[in-house]
Amino acid sequence: MSVRVVPGLSGPEQKSFFRVTGVLLLLLCLPACSNLGVEPWERDLLAKPSMQIQGDSLDSAFDDHIYFSKEASSGGGGFSGGGCGCN
C-alpha cells in the first residue's frame, strides 16, 4: 500500500497533486530568481574594490602556485593548469 501524504486522494491523484504543486512552486520561484539583485543606484557597496569577486589577484596567484605544488587539486575559481614543473 502506498503512503498517503495528502489524505483523501488516491495514488494517481497523489502523483498529479505533487506534479501540479511542483510546477506551481517552480513558477513561483522564477520571478523570485529574476528578483535577485539590485537597482543600479544600489551598487555602492558592490562597486568597492573589496567586493570584487576575484579578490586580490597577486594574493590568489601566490596561493594557487603554492597549493598547486603541494596538493593534488588546482583550479575552481580559475583554470587548473599550473604552468610550472612543481607538480
Add this chain to the structure above:
Amino acid sequence: MQLDRKKSIGSLLALATCSLLSSHQATAEESRWKFDTALLYYDEDERVTAVEPVFAASKTFADDSKISLKLTLDSLTGASHNGATISDQPQTFTGPSGSSSYTIPAGEIPLDDTFKDSRGAVSVQWTGPFKDGRSWSAGANLSAEYDFNSFSLNGGMAQEFNKKNTTLNLGISIEQDQISPVGDTPLEGSLYSDQIKKGSDEDKTIVDLLAGVTQVISRNTLMQFNVGLSHSSGYMTDPYKIVSVLESADLPLDYVYESRPDTRDKVSFFWKTKHHLETDVIDVAYRYMTDDWGIDSHTLDFHYRWQKEGFYIEPHLRFYQQTAADFYRTNLTGSPAPGIPGSINIDALPSEVSADYRLSELDSTTIGIKLAFDMGKDSELSFRLEKYSQSGDTDPADLDALIFQAGYSFYF
C-alpha cells in the same frame, strides 16, 4: 506634497552628484596604469625555500576594456622528498644528473638536496569592452625553468543579464608543457639501480573548460558558482621520484622509478560568496574536486576583512582534505632473486605506481593574517604572514611552511 517634491529633488541631486563623482573617478583610473608589486618568501621546515618577486601592470581604457601584464620570477632551493621510505640503515642515492650522490642517515626522510631551480613567467591578459552586455577576453602565459617550459592560451566570454545582476562566464584554456628531465627521462617502473633512460624530452597538454555564474543577491551579497572540467594528457610522471622495494619493514632491496597514468580528467565545483557588513567584508569559498585518479578533495577558504580607518586587518583560514590516488603506494615489496646475485623479484609490480606523498591521503591547514595600509592616492602597502601545515599517513607528508608576502600597489 511640497515636502515630498523637495525630498525627491534632493535625492535626484544626490544621485546626479554621485554619478558625476563616479564618472570622474573612472576617468582618473582610465588615464593611469595600476602597478602591483609583491615579494613572496616561502620557507618549509628543512625542505624547500622559495623567493618569488612579481611585477604586474594593468590599465583600464575609456571603453572599459582592460589590459594586464605580469612578470613572475621564482627561485627555489632546498630539498624535496624523493619518494623512498625511511630506513633503519643509511641509504645512498644517485642525483638526477648521475654525477653526484647523496646519503641519507638511518631514520631520516630521504630528501634530495640536489634540487635547485629558477623560473621566469610572463603573462598578458586582455578583456574587451561590454557591448550589448557581452564582453570577450583573451590571454597568453609563458613560463620557463631549467627542465620545464610551458605555454598556454585562453579565451573567454562574459554575458550580463538582469540589470547586470547575473553574469555568465565561459572560458577555455589550452596549455602545452615540455619536460626535459635532468639526466634524461627514466623508464617508468624500471629499477633505480639499472638507470634505464627512455628519452630526453616529454610533453603534456592540458585543456580546461570553465563555466560560471556570478549573481548579485542583494546590496551586500555577491555569489559565484563555477564548474570546471580539465583534461590532461601526456607525461605526468615526476621523473625524479622513486618507490622503495622492501624485503622487510625497513630494509630496501632497490627502488623503482614511479609511473603515473598518461591521462587525467578532473571536475571541480566551486562556490564563493562575498558579504559586505557595511564596513567589514566576509569572503567564503568552497571547492569540491574529483578526478579519475581516485582523488577527491574538499577545500574551504575563509577571509574576514576587518576595515579600520586607513588600514585593514584580514585573518585567513583554509582547510584542505584529499583522498589518495588509486596508484599511490608507500612502497612495494620484493625478495632477492634466487641464484642471480644483485637481482630482485618484485611482488606484483603495478603498471602505475607513485610514492609521492602529494598523491596520498592528506589534510592541510593554513592560518594567516594580512595587514594593509592605505598610503593615499589609491596606493596600498600590505604584509601577509601565514602558516601552512600538511599532515598525512607518512612522515614525508608532515610538513610545516611559513609564507611571508610584502606588496605595494600604486597608480602612475
